[in-house]
Amino acid sequence: MRSRYTAYVMQVEDYLRATWHPSTRPDEPLIDKNEKIQWLGLEIKSALRLRQRKADLPEQLDQDTVEFVARFKVNGRAQRLHEVSQFVREPETPGGVPRWFYVDGSFPEQKGK
Numbered sequence: 588m589r590s591r592y593t594a595y596v597m598q599v600e601d602y603l604r605a606t607w608h609p610s611t612r613p614d615e616p617l618i619d620k621n622e623k624i625q626w627l628g629l630e631i632k633s634a635l636r637l638r639q640r641k642a643d644l645p646e647q648l649d650q651d652t653v654e655f656v657a658r659f660k661v662n663g664r665a666q667r668l669h670e671v672s673q674f675v676r677e678p679e680t681p682g683g684v685p686r687w688f689y690v691d692g693s694f695p696e697q698k699g700k
Contacts, residue, residue, distance in 0.1 A: 588629075588631065588653045588655060588672065588674075589629065589631075590602070590606070591603060591606055591689060592626075592629045592655075592657060594606075595618070595626065595657075596626040598618050598620065600616065600617050600618045603617050603618070604617065606686075606687070606688060606689055607688065607689050608675060608688035608689060608690045609688075610690070611689075611690055611691050622661065622662075623661070623662050623663075624659055624660070624661055625659060625660040626657070626658075626659045627658040627659055627660065627665075628657070628658050629655060629656075629657050629658075630655060630656045630657075630658075631653060631654070631655050632654040632655055632656060633653070633654045634651060634652065634653050634654075648676070649675060649676045649677065649685070650673070650674070650675055650676070651673075651674045651676075651687070652671060652672065652673055652674070653671070653672045653674065654669075654670070654671045654672075654695070655669075655670060655672065656668065656669045657670075669694060669695055670692040670693070670694055671692060671693050671694075671695060672689060672690075672691075672692040673689075673690040673691050673692065674687050674688060674689055674690060675687070675688055675690055676688070
């Protein structure tokens with residue numbers, strides 16, 4: 588998760604595409620080089636496997652969920668992205684070394700709304 592955030596900050600689209608699962612990877616560009624985005628920080632709220640270990644539940648070693656909040660400014664206006672991201676670990680090629688891929692995310696509703 589942190590490496591993908593850094594790739595957004597550094598505008599490294601090739602890395603973002605390489606870490607996005609092929610089944611959900613968009614065809615259109617992920618980064619607009621003309622959009623003025625200032626990234627302000629990343630806060631990891633929770634990770635599913637960490638909660639499972641604490642609760643002593645069986646782990647699903649090839650799936651994980653990460654909840655985060657990323658803060659940024661677009662054209663000087665403050666924004667925040669609160670997402671629960673789904674990741675899977677599988678080989679990039681048949682018989683290859685397993686690695687983590689971003690699959691998709693959902694956006695928790697803000698409390699009080």
